[in-house]
Structures are given as structure tokens and as C-alpha cells.
Amino acid sequence: MIAASPDVVVPFQLDKMPVRGRLVRLDDLMRKIIAQHSYPEVVNRYLGEAVALSLALVNCFKFDGLFTFQISAAGPLHLLVVDITREGHIRACARYHDDQLKSLRCEDLDKVQCVFGAGHLAFTIEPQVGEDRYQGIVELTGTTLAECLHHFFRQSEQLETGIIVASQWPASTSMVAGALMIQRMPVAALEDSQEKEEADDGWFRALSLLGTTTSEELLNPTLSENVLLYRLFWEEGIRINSLKPYKAQCRCNREKIQGMLENFDELSRKEMVIDGKIEVNCEFCGVSYTFQETDIRSLIKRT
Numbered sequence: 001m002i003a004a005s006p007d008v009v010v011p012f013q014l015d016k017m018p019v020r021g022r023l024v025r026l027d028d029l030m031r032k033i034i035a036q037h038s039y040p041e042v043v044n045r046y047l048g049e050a051v052a053l054s055l056a057l058v059n060c061f062k063f064d065g066l067f068t069f070q071i072s073a074a075g076p077l078h079l080l081v082v083d084i085t086r087e088g089h090i091r092a093c094a095r096y097h098d099d100q101l102k103s104l105r106c107e108d109l110d111k112v113q114c115v116f117g118a119g120h121l122a123f124t125i126e127p128q129v130g131e132d133r134y135q136g137i138v139e140l141t142g143t144t145l146a147e148c149l150h151h152f153f154r155q156s157e158q159l160e161t162g163i164i165v166a167s168q169w170p171a172s173t174s175m176v177a178g179a180l181m182i183q184r185m186p187v188a189a190l191e192d193s194q195e196k197e198e199a200d201d202g203w204f205r206a207l208s209l210l211g212t213t214t215s216e217e218l219l220n221p222t223l224s225e226n227v228l229l230y231r232l233f234w235e236e237g238i239r240i241n242s243l244k245p246y247k248a249q250c251r252c253n254r255e256k257i258q259g260m261l262e263n264f265d266e267l268s269r270k271e272m273v274i275d276g277k278i279e280v281n282c283e284f285c286g287v288s289y290t291f292q293e294t295d296i297r298s299l300i301k302r303t
């Protein structure tokens, strides 16, 4: 039996039709992100979905910078952020109202409209130099995050896209999160109506194959990526491309936090002092940075 690799993003394409895709499966990486926080189970599940979707999406756009996926909403889980650097470093965090989450009924935990409420989903690509910032934004419309994404792709005239996502937490016997996405690539306009019809039929066939994939298959650690993909698309001539490595890693450091403190005015900074120290916790990775009063005084003197 060939076991699945713990964390992979597998790009692939189909030879018999202009379709490309990617399969994302996450285990150790997601466990590390979850361990950095102490979120409720339902928040961890949505965090898993958001990271898997972000990794499926990250190369859809002309990408050369920091990619951010953010949901801001008015409901119990009101903020969810994932960011991915061009080096493949991922971090994620969430904010939620615990009492509101606890009062949700079990059957409502799978519904975006109950867990997040009204809100929107935004993708941002912040280039390192030069180019303009890209932002795509869409209202949270749909019962699942995958449905919200379909809505985004339809609305923003991006490529036709099919996407499924699954996440499990606690995950004692399964992987934590997975996503499978396919996109129809642009081709020269087909004059012949029969050719056009065949091309459309091909795309719908690929979509219906995608739809047959279950959450159990996506998250099954004994089912390898290759077996999963070949089973689905062998008739379409699937070609698997090389894997891209990603890891869970935060970008915070002492200098950055110090720079942030320097940007506050003196009064706000003084208000942060507790027992002669300012303590700052990174919301993404939970690491805590302590600045002594002497450090703070030198910060104040410099500004």
C-alpha cells in the first residue's frame, strides 16, 4: 500500500482537454498551525478548509508576492486569515465569539451562513516590487466555502473552475484538510459548433468526475495522491507535474514587532506597559515578545 505524503500540492493537467488542476492534501502542516492556537474544533475545521483552498488558489493568479485569503464577517467566526509568501511559508489565524459559537446547533456548524454570517471573502496579492496590488472580493454566498469560491469565479470572469474541499478535526485517523480544483484553460475560439459542443461536454465530464470525489477519499492517508488522481482522470490522459513544497512558518520577528511599537504614539505605548514591560503576542503563531522598560525608553527617545 502506498501511503499519501503528509503535505502536498500536486499540479496536474489533462492531455485530452484543456484542463489544469491541483490537488492539495495537508496533515503535519495543518497540525502545526492548529497547535499554535487553542481554537474550538469548528474553527480548526474552517481553518483547514481555508488553508487548503488558499493553496489550491495561490497559483491561479499571476502570482509574485504575498497571497492573503481573508474572510471578514458579522457572525460567530468573524475573521479568518491565511497568508502565503512566495517562498511557500504559510500562516493562519482566526477571531471568533466563543459564546456565539457554542450556541450554534450541531447541524449549523457546516453552514457558512450560520458560522460566519454576512460577510465577504477577499484574496489579495501584494507584489514585492513594481506591479499593482491585486484584490478579488466576493460576498459570502453559499452554504460551504467551496460554493462561495464558485460564486467568486463566476462573478469575476476568471477561468471556469470546479473545486471541492474537505477538512476534519479532530483527525486521529485521517488527514486534516484537502482540496481538489480544476480549471478550464482558454483555447482559440472554436468555429465548428460540433467541436465546441465536444469541448463543453469534456469540461462537464471533468466537473462530474471531480464531483464524485468524497471527503473520505480526499482525507484518506492510505490513498496516495497519484492513485486518487489516476482513478479519477485516467481516461482524460492525466499528467502530474512536479510538486511544490510549502511549510507552516510565521514571518514575525522581534525587529518587526519593535518597528510596530515605534509607530505608536508615546501615550498609546505607555498604556501598553504592564509591570514595566510591554508584551506582544503574535496572533498567527502565538510567539510572545517581551520588551523591557529600558527597551521602551530607548524606543521613546528615538521618536
Ligand SMILES: [Zn+2]
Pocket: 250, 251, 252, 282, 283, 284, 285, 286, 287
Ligand atoms: Zn508569528
